[in-house]
Amino acid sequence: xxxxxxxxxxxxxxxxxxxxxxxxxxxxxxxxxxxxxxxxxxxxxxxxxxxxxxxxxxxxxxxxxxxxxxxxxxxxxxxxxxxxxxxxxxxxxxxxxxxxxxxxxxxxxxxxxxxxxxxxxxxxxxxxxxxxxxxxxxxxxxxxxxxxxxxxxxxxxxxxxxxxxxxxxxxxxxxxxxxxxxxxxxxxxxxxxxxxxxxxxxxxxxxxxxxxxxxxxxxxxxxxxxxxxxxxxxxxxxxxxxxxxxxxxxxxxxxxxxxxxxxxxxxxxxxxxxxxxxxxxxxxxxxxxxxxxxxxxxxxxxxxxxxxxxxxxxxxxxxxxxxxxxxxxxxxxxxxxxxxxxxxxxxxxxxxxxxxxxxxxxxxxxxxxxxxxxxxxxxxxxxxxxxxx
Amino acid sequence: xxxxxxxxxxxxxxxxxxxxxxxxxxxxxxxxxxxxxxxxxxxxxxxxxxxxxxxxxxxxxxxxxxxxxxxxxxxxxxxxxxxxxxxxxxxxxxxxxxxxxxxxxxxxxxxxxxxxxxxxxxxxxxxxxxxxxxxxxxxxxxxxxxxxxxxxxxxxxxxxxxxxxxxxxxxxxxxxxxxxxxxxxxxxxxxxxxxxxxxxxxxxxxxxxxxxxxxxxxxxxxxxxxxxxxxxxxxxxxxxxxxxxxxxxxxxxxxxxxxxxxxxxxxxxxxxxxxxxxxxxxxxxxxxxxxxxxxxxxxxxxxxxxxxxxxxxxxxxxxxxxxxxxxxxxxxxxxxxxxxxxxxxxxxxxxxxxxxxxxxxxxxxxxxxxxxxxxxxxxxxxxxxxxxxxxxxxxxxxxxxxxxxxxxxxxxxxxxxxxxxxxxxxxxxxxxxxxxxxxxxxxxxxxxxxxxxxxxxxxxxxxxxxxxxxxxxxxxxxxxxxxxxxxxxxxxxxxxxxxxxxxxxxxxxxxxxxxxxxxxxxxxxxxxxxxxxxxxxxxxxxxxxxxxx
Numbered sequence: 060x061x062x063x064x065x066x067x068x069x070x071x072x073x074x075x076x077x078x079x080x081x082x083x084x085x086x087x088x089x090x091x092x093x094x095x096x097x098x099x100x101x102x103x104x105x106x107x108x109x110x111x112x113x114x115x116x117x118x119x120x121x122x123x124x125x126x127x128x129x130x131x132x133x134x135x136x137x138x139x140x141x142x143x144x145x146x147x148x149x150x151x152x153x154x155x156x157x158x159x160x161x162x163x164x165x166x167x168x169x170x171x172x173x174x175x176x177x178x179x180x181x182x183x184x185x186x187x188x189x190x191x192x193x194x195x196x197x198x199x200x201x202x203x204x205x206x207x208x209x210x211x212x213x214x215x216x217x218x219x220x221x222x223x224x225x226x227x228x229x230x231x232x233x234x235x236x237x238x239x240x241x242x243x244x245x246x247x248x249x250x251x252x253x254x255x256x257x258x259x260x261x262x263x264x265x266x267x268x269x270x271x272x273x274x275x276x277x278x279x280x281x282x283x284x285x286x287x288x289x290x291x292x293x294x295x296x297x298x299x300x301x302x303x304x305x306x307x308x309x310x311x312x313x314x315x316x317x318x319x320x321x322x323x324x325x326x327x328x329x330x331x332x333x334x335x336x337x338x339x340x341x342x343x344x345x346x347x348x349x350x351x352x353x354x355x356x357x358x359x360x361x362x363x364x365x366x367x368x369x370x371x372x373x374x375x376x377x378x379x380x381x382x383x384x385x386x387x388x389x390x391x392x393x394x395x396x397x398x399x400x401x402x403x404x405x406x407x408x409x410x411x412x413x414x415x416x417x418x419x420x421x422x423x424x425x426x427x428x429x430x431x432x433x434x435x436x437x438x439x440x441x442x443x444x445x446x447x448x
Numbered sequence: 449x450x451x452x453x454x455x456x457x458x459x460x461x462x463x464x465x466x467x468x469x470x471x472x473x474x475x476x477x478x479x480x481x482x483x484x485x486x487x488x489x490x491x492x493x494x495x496x497x498x499x500x501x502x503x504x505x506x507x508x509x510x511x512x513x514x515x516x517x518x519x520x521x522x523x524x525x526x527x528x529x530x531x532x533x534x535x536x537x538x539x540x541x542x543x544x545x546x547x548x549x550x551x552x553x554x555x556x557x558x559x560x561x562x563x564x565x566x567x568x569x570x571x572x573x574x575x576x577x578x579x580x581x582x583x584x585x586x587x588x589x590x591x592x593x594x595x596x597x598x599x600x601x602x603x604x605x606x607x608x609x610x611x612x613x614x615x616x617x618x619x620x621x622x623x624x625x626x627x628x629x630x631x632x633x634x635x636x637x638x639x640x641x642x643x644x645x646x647x648x649x650x651x652x653x654x655x656x657x658x659x660x661x662x663x664x665x666x667x668x669x670x671x672x673x674x675x676x677x678x679x680x681x682x683x684x685x686x687x688x689x690x691x692x693x694x695x696x697x698x699x700x701x702x703x704x705x706x707x708x709x710x711x712x713x714x715x716x717x718x719x720x721x722x723x724x725x726x727x728x729x730x731x732x733x734x735x736x737x738x739x740x741x742x743x744x745x746x747x748x749x750x751x752x753x754x755x756x757x758x759x760x761x762x763x764x765x766x767x768x769x770x771x772x773x774x775x776x777x778x779x780x781x782x783x784x785x786x787x788x789x790x791x792x793x794x795x796x797x798x799x800x801x802x803x804x805x806x807x808x809x810x811x812x813x814x815x816x817x818x819x820x821x822x823x824x825x826x827x828x829x830x831x832x833x834x835x836x837x838x839x840x841x842x843x844x845x846x847x848x849x850x851x852x853x854x855x856x857x858x859x860x861x862x863x864x865x866x867x868x869x870x871x872x873x874x875x876x877x878x879x880x881x882x883x884x885x886x887x888x889x890x891x892x893x894x895x896x897x898x899x900x901x902x903x904x905x906x907x908x909x910x911x912x913x914x915x916x917x918x919x920x921x922x923x924x925x926x927x928x929x930x931x932x933x934x935x936x937x938x939x940x941x942x943x944x945x946x947x948x949x950x951x952x953x954x955x956x957x958x959x960x961x962x963x964x965x966x967x968x969x970x971x972x973x974x975x976x977x978x979x980x981x982x983x984x985x986x987x988x989x990x991x992x993x994x995x996x997x
Contacts, residue, residue, distance in 0.1 A: 094531045334814035338878070341772055341793055342831060343801045356818035 073108060077101040124202075125416045129423075140168035162438065169434030176233055176428055183234040188213070189224040191231035191392040198222045202413050216420065219400060228392035229420060235393045237428070240374040243308045243315070247373070248366060251316035255323025256350050256358075259331055270324070273317045281314050282379060289385040300388040307386060311376055315369060322365050326358045360439060367436035371429045378425055397421035454522060454624055454657050455481040455504060461516035462499050462508060462681075474499055474681040476517065483624065484655040488672030488689070490662060490704075492897040493868070495678040497661045501627045504659060505542050506534055522624070540570040543618035547630040549610040553602040559610075560598030563617045572621050585616040588653070589646040608639030612646050619650060626651070627659045632667060636759040636924060637968040644670055644970075645981060663897055665704060666970035669693055670977040677701050689974050704898065705972075712909050714951070715934050718749045723786045725750050725886050725918045726771060726804075731780035733770050740766050741777070742943045748886070748935075751912065753919040755933035755950075757926065757965065763942035764922045768888045771920070772804060784886070802832045805879035809891035811871035815863040821848075821874055822859040828881040847877045851907060869900035876907065880915075888920045893928055905932050926969045930954065938962050 077100035084092030116123050117130055144167040147159030159167075179186060189195075195218055201209040202217040202225070210217065216225040258266040276284075292306035330336065331354065339353050378395030380386030387393040401418035408415035462474035474496045481487050489497040499512065506526025508514050519526040521542065526534060543566075546552040554562060564578040573581060579598070586594035589612045602610060611631055618626050631647065632640040648671060651658050660671045668675055668689075675692045677684040677700070685698045696702050724747035733741040741763050748754045756764045769775040771782055773793030781788045784803060790796050808814035815824055825844045829835050835843055845855035851873040863871055872892060879887050889908065893901035909932060911917060923929060929936060929950070936953040938946045938961065946959040958966065967980060 090528070090530075334808045334810065335816045337774065338806065338808070338814060341774070341801060341804075341806065342828060342882075343793075343796075343798050344831070352819075353816055357816065 073101060073104050077104045080104060122412050124413060125419075136168060136171060137164070140164055140171050143167050143171055161442070165434040166438035169431040169438075172427060172431035173435065176237055176431075179230055180233040180237045183230050187227040187230040189227040191223070191228050192390040193223065193227070195222040195224065201411065202417060217414075217417065225397075225401075225417065225420070228397060229394075229424060231392040232394045232397060232421065232424070235387055235391050236374065236377060236395070236425075239304065239308060239387070240370060240377055243312045243373045243377070244366060244370045246308065246312035247315040247319055247369060248362070250312065251319025251321075252323045252362065254316075255320040256327045256354060258320075259324045259327030260346065260350060260354065266324075269320070273320050276314065276317045277321075282376065285310055285314055285376065285380060286383065286385060289380060293385060300391065303388060307377070307380065311373055311380075315373055315376075319365065319369065322361065323358070326361050327354055330354050330357050360442065364436045364440045367432045367439070371432050374425065374428070394421040394425050452482045453480060454483045454485075455479065456520040457500075457504065457517065458520075459517035460500065460503055460514070460519065462496070462503055463513055463515045464499075465511045465513075470513070470515070472515070472681065473512070474503070477678075477681075477683055479504070479676065481625070481657050481659065483657055485674070486651060486658045486660055486672045488660045488662065488668035488675040489678060490665060490668050490675060491678035491684075492663060492899060494680065496681040497663075497678050498629050500678070501629055501659055501661045502544075504625070504627055505538055505544060507538075536570070539566045539623075540572065540621045541624050543621070543623040543626045545611075545614050545618050545626060545628045545631050547633055549614040549631075550602065550607060552614065553610065555602050558599055558601055559605070559613050563598060563613070563620055566617070566620050570621055578620065582616060582620065585619055585650075586613070588650055589613075589616055590642070591616075606639075608635050608643055611635065611643050615643075615647055615650065619654065619656075622654055623656060625657045625659070627661070629661045630663070633662065633664070637926070637970075638759060638964060640667075640970070641968050641977070641980070644977060647671070648977070664970070665898075666972050666976075669972050669974045670970060677704070693972055693974065711931055715752060717949075718752070722749060724748055724783075725785060726920070727783045727786075728767065728771070729781050729783065731767070731770055731777045731782070733766055733775055733777040735766075735775075739778070740942045741770070742941075743780075744939075744942070744944055745780075746937050746944060746947055748918055748920055750885070750918055751916045752934040753912065753921050753932055754935045754937060755921045755923060755929040756937045756939060757923060757929055758939035758945075759924055759965075761941075762939040764924075764939055765890060766942070767939070768806070768890055768920065768922060771888065772806060798832065802882045803884050804886050804888070805882050805884040806888045806890065807872075807875045807879050807892050810895055811868065811875050812863075814875050815871060815878075817863055820860050820862060821866075824863075824874060825877045825881050828878060832882050843881070847881055850880065850911065851877045867900075868896055869903060872896065872900075872904055873907065876904075876911070880911065884917070886918045886920070888922070890922045891924070892921075894923065894925060901928075902931075908932065926966060938965070 074097075077097060080103060081092060081095055081097065081100040084095070113130070116126055120126075141164060144159055144162055144164065147162070147167075148156055150156075195214075197211060197214070197218055199220060200211045200214050200217040202215070206212070214224050214226065216229065218224055219228075254269055258269045288310045289307060292310065293303055296303040296306060336349065336353055339349060344353075377386055378393070378398070381393050381395030382399045384399075386395060389396065398418050398421045401421070404414050404417050406415075457477060457479040460474060460477045460479070461472060463470040464473045465471075477496075477500055479487070479500070489500060491497050499509070502509060503514055503519060504521075506514075506519055506521075506529065514527050517527070521537065524533065524537070526537070529537075553559065560579055560582050563582045564573075564575050567573040567578040567581070568575055572578075582598050583594050586597055591597050591609055591612055597605060597609070597613070605613065615626075615628075615631070628647065632643050635643060644667065650656075658671075660668060662668050662671075672689050674686065674688045676686040677692075677698070679700055684700050685692075685696070687696075692701070693705075696705055727747045729745050731741055731744045732739060744763070744767060746754070756767065758764050766775065770777045770791075773789070773791060773796055776791035782791070783789065784800065789800055793801065819827075822841070822844055825847055826840050829840050829843050829847075833843075841859075844859065848855040848858060853870060853873060858866070858870075863874065866874065875892070892908075893904050896904065905928065908919065912919060919932075921928075921932060933950050935949055936947065937944055938953075938959065940961050945961050946953070953962065954966070956963070967984075970976060
């Protein structure tokens, strides 16, 4: 009951603040305030409130270690992104300079995050303090590295129930999860893109055949379909986890290629009816020239954007499959499995907020990459639509 | 402000956003409009006429902003007015008619439902009243079946009817001011007349003031009491219609007026027994099972221009598709230099394909937006003539010189970095690159401004004289025909109605359909529409006249 009363009081206070804010603004006589809706003013007040709360959390709440890290990391990356863009604007050939000049800060931020993940994934063996399968005697070490509250400087993020270093597993997780997702997306695009363009250009019975096959595959819910196929594959793979990983890559690639096929066919279909394709056909050009010189250059922007999105989805599918226990097999570290293994820690939230935040580290790693990729994708979409005008 | 004055715009400045900076696109325009007066705004595309028209409602498009000046409507400054005040005025006292009615109506609702929205919203009438009023307006605008037509969906009526329905919608609250933004540009000549006559009648009947935006001088001459000429966001001059037409003072205005005077000298008649370059013999063609061409035959001789004229849907473009082989005819044959061509383009040899080239109406979609100009023109050079490297580049530069574009400046650009007229020139260069004998020009000037279009026509004429090309010139614009054609073929409903030399075609007696087309082309005389309506009788204009034949 108290919570409800508190919430209502809070909202009421914000509405009042919003009204006062708008009233004060109108005294200045600016047209912006005159035409302002109360909801807009409420939004402003809410953001100010949240900002204050963030500052309070950052300065006064001792235990909000991860929050402080997140804020610091965000600020550092924002500055880095700004510097990165500045660098791009002043160095290099004219083409890339122009590219950087029109780049929003979010895109630059996204590119930096992706670069960071790539470096982590490639150099995981060098960067990680311990091996991903290495088991230490100290079990359930608390994160934070402070011995006074049960931490250990050698394990800044602590260890899990069987004594594996969590920081190392997080870094190796980048290698496994991101690497596999990238390979899967690439295969899905090669398969779906090629077939989609072919269907769009040739049309007729080939188009019908391919499209109906894709429809059948798309009619089955993808996660359940993947689970079913993975169950079969795990019987084939037997005790070889690497073979199972390869099967998983192929299965997810085929399922996701149906979406790519749809897109490639739709985009290709729009391009095929353009007059310049007709001109090329009347010139007597062959199929290869049509697809690679006339259609593909005009389809790259949507396809690239789709690549980014598809990458995120594949990534999440792998994480969900691992979470369900049929994806990447232990002892290989991966973020989906980590979330599942550490999920019981959430029960300790009342006693040790730091520990409870641990499963969020892996989940946060997934979320951050997804957001970063989408920032870049948004920018590409914007660029491609801008060029068409 | 005197009592008669309705709209007073002073020092209007509008900025547009591009590449993250604001650039001024309208540089301080003054405009006055009295009640019941019609003002014509003319200029090329990019002159800012639509932007000024929208600003008269206190509105700026996305990416634009009104940066200075005032727009006073009946004593209220719309630039400074709060949103609520503007909401009360727009739709009720100021209305807007957009260029493309087909794109502006919501396809999911019936016309009458969209018509009644404004009056109900503003509390002028209730829905039933407004529906009755709508039918009355439809009748006044001479729409067929006025009691029934409103209950159709937008796709169920023709373009010209939709444009009139939109005018009725603008009239629904009996506004004091209507802004017409190129309402007839997308229509055929015969339909255009009907819309023009309706708009003018209804504006007079209700004593509504109007701003009429167009790039067509002959149209504005019929509609406007006064004309204001804009160029790149500046006013060139303003005068009442008769003075403006008879005695323009500025050079730019004079050049606009002079466009229509371009005409080529007559060519000697075709020698007896000459083999035509392209000859269509009894072509019948169909999309699916519906015949769209019926027994079409005509010849095109070397070094001459054959204009194929007709309204949309008359089969002109289909005939071109048959010649290129995109649509193999169901019966009949096409001969090139006396030799029959295979009906399907896939069966034609490279040499046969090379001889027939095409220039498209929309240069935007005819050029690959991701290829540079050098690649676009260079490809046929390499493909047909086998030139590579320096030789290819030299040939491309030569072609660019031929179309009057500086090679060094343009060869590495993308199509998006060119203006509409320049893009069309690239389309011409691509056709020339194949060194063909026969070029099909499909409405090549209809998407361009008059001055630019004239430049393209002159270029085509010069190239014909230099290279001995044969043109098939598809158009619905008879002014263009008069300017460039040697022979004319008139088509209607997929059949040839009349054909012959240009001089004979423009001299009576004509086939009644040719007569209708010819007399429907607006002339620069302000009395032209009145005379025409008197001559034809009120019920016998446009669609109605076509139907009777």
